Structures are given as structure tokens and as C-alpha cells.
Amino acid sequence: MVDASRDEAQLAVRLYNDPSEIRSFEGFVVHMHLAWLYLLHAELTRDGVDFRYWRTQGRTRRLERIDGEPKRWDLATCVRHRWPDTMQPARANLEFFIALRNKIEHRYAREQQALTAAVGGQSQALLLNYEEELTGQLGPGSSLASRLRFPVFVGSFTDDGERTLRRLRSQLPAPLRTFIAEYDAGLDDSVARDPRYDFRLRVLQELAPKDPDALAVQFTRYDDLTEEQRQVVEAIGRKGYVVVRERKRPVVGHGLQKPTQAARKIQDRIPFSFNTALFTIAWKKLGVRPLVGDPHPERTDEKYCLYDERHNDYGYTQAYIDKLVRGCASEAASGRCWGRLPETR
Known part of the structure; x- marks a missing residue:
């Protein structure tokens, strides 16, 4: 057997x-x-x-x-x-x-x-x-x-x-x-989010002297990382990094989506009509960012949204897009989320 x-x-x-x-x-x-x-x-x-x-x-x-x-x-x-x-x-x-x-x-x-x-x-x-x-x-x-x-x-x-x-x-x-x-x-x-259900990798090219004992592809489990290493990995997943040899340089806004981009990605993955108006209703209802005019615009749910002080706007993460896709998966779920039945494309 x-x-x-x-x-x-x-x-x-x-x-x-x-x-x-x-x-x-x-x-x-x-x-x-x-x-x-x-x-x-x-x-x-x-x-x-x-x-x-x-x-x-x-x-x-x-x-x-x-x-x-x-x-x-x-x-x-x-x-x-x-x-x-x-x-x-x-x-x-x-x-x-x-x-x-x-x-x-x-x-x-x-x-x-x-x-x-x-x-x-x-x-x-x-x-x-x-x-x-x-x-x-x-x-x-x-x-x-x-x-x-x-x-x-x-x-x-x-x-x-x-x-x-x-x-x-x-x-x-x-x-x-x-x-x-x-x-x-x-x-x-x-x-x-558990890798035993959905396993995802972020691959970083290693630019270091070749180790004859090392494998071409090696996997390091999250649980085996130190606390400092975990923070780096989580930052990469949230914001993105360009890795150049031994130095890590943050790329501002990498991976973050504007409302129009995010709404389009959600639309591509669900059978119902979805637009920026519904996207706005969502972030207000879920409280992922402050309302316009709030004295503390930086107080966002960082897992889903980050504030850009330079441009005075917000970027939305892939995790937030995935969350909205799950919330709009069925007619009943969408109805509960938006207060009305969704429009089928």
C-alpha cells in the first residue's frame, strides 16, 4: 500500500x-x-x-x-x-x-x-x-x-x-x-493563512560566495527563525524589499495597491460586480483606516492598509484584497457585507 x-x-x-x-x-x-x-x-x-x-x-x-x-x-x-x-x-x-x-x-x-x-x-x-x-x-x-x-x-x-x-x-x-x-x-x-492549507514562498536570490555543502534551494521554516528574523520576513511580506547582496533596502509602497487597482483585482476574482464605491464602504465598515480629515491618519490596521505621509493617501495590502474576496464569495455573504444583494456580472 x-x-x-x-x-x-x-x-x-x-x-x-x-x-x-x-x-x-x-x-x-x-x-x-x-x-x-x-x-x-x-x-x-x-x-x-x-x-x-x-x-x-x-x-x-x-x-x-x-x-x-x-x-x-x-x-x-x-x-x-x-x-x-x-x-x-x-x-x-x-x-x-x-x-x-x-x-x-x-x-x-x-x-x-x-x-x-x-x-x-x-x-x-x-x-x-x-x-x-x-x-x-x-x-x-x-x-x-x-x-x-x-x-x-x-x-x-x-x-x-x-x-x-x-x-x-x-x-x-x-x-x-x-x-x-x-x-x-x-x-x-x-x-x-496556515501553510498546511495554502503554501506560499517569497524567493530571494542569494548573492553570496557559493557554499559547496549548500543546496540550490533551501527552505527555512518560520517557526525556526529568531524574533528579529521574523520581523524582517513580516516586513518583506507587508511592504516588499529589494535585496542587494548583504544589504536590505526598503522599497516604499512596494506591493501596496491604490483603491482602483485593488477593486479591479477583487472584481477579477469574484462573480459579482465590484467597484471603488463598494471598496470605500468596505474600509469604512471594517475600520482598516481612519476617515478623511482624521487628525491621526497613520492609525491604520497595518495588516491591511498603510498610510503614505508624503502623498497623503493610503495603500492597501494583498491580505486586504484576499479578505474582501472571501467576504464577497457568495451572494449571501456579499449581501451581509454591503446591506444589499450584489449585481451579477
Whole structure:
């Protein structure tokens, strides 16, 4: 079971990283589904858990069978057994892909590139969670690290590549954008921001003498950083930095969006009409910044908005855009937020 699971995971990654495969993302989702199913079945077998389906007829208890074979738990049932806590990020990530698989298999097989761009963070988390479960349950010798390499790619390493990926995300059909936004909106903020649900990296090119013992790509966990290092990382995520050799230089306003830009990005990700008027209602209702004329314009919620004293205006963060997208994911949520039903595009 474990060998079959590892084979499925490797096939999933091979498909994901192969640009010649037209349905590579669908293949990744399907084969990671099987990899997780076989792994959790292996754990249940090891632990002596009966994971067959039974049905009761009167006083008789009978096995459910398919083509003569006992019917065993599907992945969703295994996930609920493995993580009874609904607030567990790994469970939320797996349940997201179970639901997404049902959609892309039946309706959205042609949206491969756009989906890859839209849920790349969740896809990376799905694989890393698998590796953690594999090694945590079966020991470090079972790791896939020696078999899976960091791919050579362009992606968001170039400006043109980043623009292409952003354009692809905006081309997702409205029902798929709604599904993704509604799923995120239903999660607790602590789960939605957890890397076990959605794994994201900010890559900084290292311009230092080559260390023969160092790897080309090395990952440092946030929990392993010192308090000073965490502050630097959080500042990079909030404002952005240009890193030049050993010195860090802040780029004023990097990553911050003006209201018109932010409203346009929100519009691209939700199925309802959204404009700067609604954007203004939002920041007033959520209190992310002071009202016009306030004697202390700098007193903002820094996670979502920063005041620019030089230009006497405000910039809004990606976290705030994501928050509004989650809040506008469904008709009911939008109605509660704005006090009226949204206009469908």
C-alpha cells in the first residue's frame, strides 16, 4: 500500500511539472487523491482499524460489497477519521482538493493552466502535507525528497512570467472563482493563512560566495527563525524589499495597491460586480483606516492598509484584497457585507 502510494505521488508531481501534458493539473489532483487514499488505508491497516463499510438490515450486519469485494472507506471518510478536528489545516486542504476534483473531472478539464496559477499554493501544500504524513508515520526512510527535485522553471521569476500567470488567474470561469472564494470564505482565518492549507514562498536570490555543502534551494521554516528574523520576513511580506547582496533596502509602497487597482483585482476574482464605491464602504465598515480629515491618519490596521505621509493617501495590502474576496464569495455573504444583494456580472 505504501509503495503504491509513493508511486502515485511521484506520478502526480511528474504530471504537474510536465508542460507538454495538456491535462497535467487534473492528473496531479487525481493521482495525489490516490496517493493520500493508499497512505491512509495503509495507516488504518497497520493500526488494526476496520475501514470497510457495513450496513444493518434488521438485526443482521452485512458488509457492503462492490463486484464481490468489500467496499472500503473513501478519502473523505479517511480524512475525517485521521483529523477529527475541522480546524486542522491539512484536513481543510485535502477536503478542498476532494471537492475540486469532482468539479474538474466533470466540467473544467480545459481550465488546466488557469487552475494551476490560481491554486498553486494549495497544490504545494497538498504535496508537503503528504511528505510530512509519510515520514511522520513511517519514518524518514520513506521520504520522497531524494526522488523529487525542485523543478527548473520561469514562472514568476520574470516580470513577463508573473503577468502571464496573473492573466491566467483572471480567466477562470466565474463558477470556479466562486467555488474557490466560497471555500476560502468558509475557513477560519487561522486555517486560511496556515501553510498546511495554502503554501506560499517569497524567493530571494542569494548573492553570496557559493557554499559547496549548500543546496540550490533551501527552505527555512518560520517557526525556526529568531524574533528579529521574523520581523524582517513580516516586513518583506507587508511592504516588499529589494535585496542587494548583504544589504536590505526598503522599497516604499512596494506591493501596496491604490483603491482602483485593488477593486479591479477583487472584481477579477469574484462573480459579482465590484467597484471603488463598494471598496470605500468596505474600509469604512471594517475600520482598516481612519476617515478623511482624521487628525491621526497613520492609525491604520497595518495588516491591511498603510498610510503614505508624503502623498497623503493610503495603500492597501494583498491580505486586504484576499479578505474582501472571501467576504464577497457568495451572494449571501456579499449581501451581509454591503446591506444589499450584489449585481451579477
